[in-house]
Amino acid sequence: MADILAQTIPYTTITLANIIFALIVLLAGLLVAGVLSSMFRNGLKKTKLPELVVEFLVRFLRALLYVAVLLAVVSTLGVDISSVVVGLSAVIGLVLGFGMQDSLNNMAAGVWIASLRPLDKGEYVTVNGLSGKVHAVGIMATELLTPDNQFITLPNKLVWGSPIVNATRMPTRRVSVDVGVAYATEIPKAVEVAMSVIKQHALVLADPAPAVVTTELADSSVNLQLRAWVNTADFWAVKNDLTIAIHAAFDREDVEIPFPQLDVHMYKL
Structure with a gap:
């Protein structure tokens, strides 16, 4: 042996x-x-x-x-x-x-990210066109997890060198829901109905005050936008609720949400 x-x-x-x-x-x-x-x-x-x-x-x-x-x-x-x-x-x-020198650049960028924390673990961010929840920041790369469970690895230098949109850093966010009404609609009535929908939602904050504004005179509709402030954790739930509720309220109050329209005029030569 x-x-x-x-x-x-x-x-x-x-x-x-x-x-x-x-x-x-x-x-x-x-x-x-x-x-x-x-x-x-x-x-x-x-x-x-x-x-x-x-x-x-x-x-x-x-x-x-x-x-x-x-x-x-x-x-x-x-x-x-x-x-x-x-x-x-x-x-x-x-x-x-x-x-x-990519490795050294990524390492240096990782140090800056960990020190200044433009993003933190568990926050939902958009970086370099990619969105997801921050899983970790390593020596060389930042890891994101998308809502549909895809794992994204981004070199730290791309994270530090790109604009970072942090959707969950602030305690409150504004929900915006766009809806169009027919040109024949009484706009004050539509605004009143929309405001009623917002105020009836229990998760909408009173301060800042909610609002309904006219955003555009579009080709087929007058576009309104419902604006409501909520706690960040409630953002997606409230957005979904308001979208469903405004459709039901307009249908109940006979406020028309028009289909896209195109008028064609024919002339005999």
């Missing part, structure tokens, strides 16, 4: 015993890295740091621990670590020399 463990891999000085020991170090290192990451996370949760910052720091520490484990595994195989470090430095130098 000792003879088998002492056998070397062809063209190397690495023995089977070295490989087995390296695997043990790898598994033990990954286990220790996981335990230390969990302890670090639990310690940070006791502070007042935002959850987004905690997640970023934990991921950063985990990456450093994985690098340490990798170097330990290489060392057990009898490879000089200093030469590995020199080799990695050379590779990094070549990468930067060829203008591929």
Whole structure:
């Protein structure tokens, strides 16, 4: 058995015993890295740091621990670590020399995102044309989860370098529901009916006051907009309720919501 463990891999000085020991170090290192990451996370949760910052720091520490484990595994195989470090430095130098600084840009952008927090974990945002709930901000990328459960990974530099629309940061939002009425409609009556619909909803806030405004004299209709302020958590529920309610109220009060129309005039030449 000792003879088998002492056998070397062809063209190397690495023995089977070295490989087995390296695997043990790898598994033990990954286990220790996981335990230390969990302890670090639990310690940070006791502070007042935002959850987004905690997640970023934990991921950063985990990456450093994985690098340490990798170097330990290489060392057990009898490879000089200093030469590995020199080799990695050379590779990094070549990468930067060829203008591929994306990794460093993403890391720097991740630090700024975690520090200034234009978005936070659990918030619903639109970034670079993509929308979703913030799942996490890592060292290299920001993760979003869409309402239909699609997982989006965005490089941090695209997040930090793009306008960020945060739909849930503010405590209140304004619901807007557009509806068109026929040109023959008495607009004051339509406005009165719409205001009644808004005020009857229990989740609509009294301050700021709701309103109904005329937004456009369109081709086939006079367009009105119902505006109601609500708590952000109630936004979509109220929007859906008002859309259904205004249709039912206009139908009940004989306020016509017209179909698109086009008048064609024919002249005999």
